[in-house]
Amino acid sequence: MDEKEFDYMNVIPLVDVMLVLFTIVLMTSTFIASGGIPVELPKASKNYEETSKAQTVAIEKNGGIFLNSTPVTIDKLKDSMKLIGRDMPILIRADKAVSVQAFVDVLDIVKNLGFRKVSLQTQERK
Secondary structure (H helix, E strand, C coil), rough: CCCCCCCCCCCHHHHHHHHHHHHHHHHHHHHHHHHHCCCCEEEEEECCCCCCCCCEEECCCCCCCCCCCCCHHHHHEEEEEEEECCCCCCCEEEEECHHHHHHHHHHHHHCCCCCCCCEEEEEEEC
């Protein structure tokens, strides 16, 4: 019995599977990166984003404050942030129409608790 040798390996099914997996990863990462709290970010020359392990503090236009998508008051934010390690990155997402006082209140808590890695999320200007 003579067996026929393979001249080539059919990789089309492998490529199809990899493209589907790649599409799923891209769609999932887009939803994760956009965040769940609807804030209109201020514009800057570049868009700097921290890693996904950062603790996120979002400030809505009306002054509502969220810690990792959970609504909190300013006092509850302070108590919750005391439990976080000081080396943990903090990402502040403030709506561009938020009052300066609401932003300063959050920034004051972060500064007084001694966090070292603090960033403000913005949108890139086009």
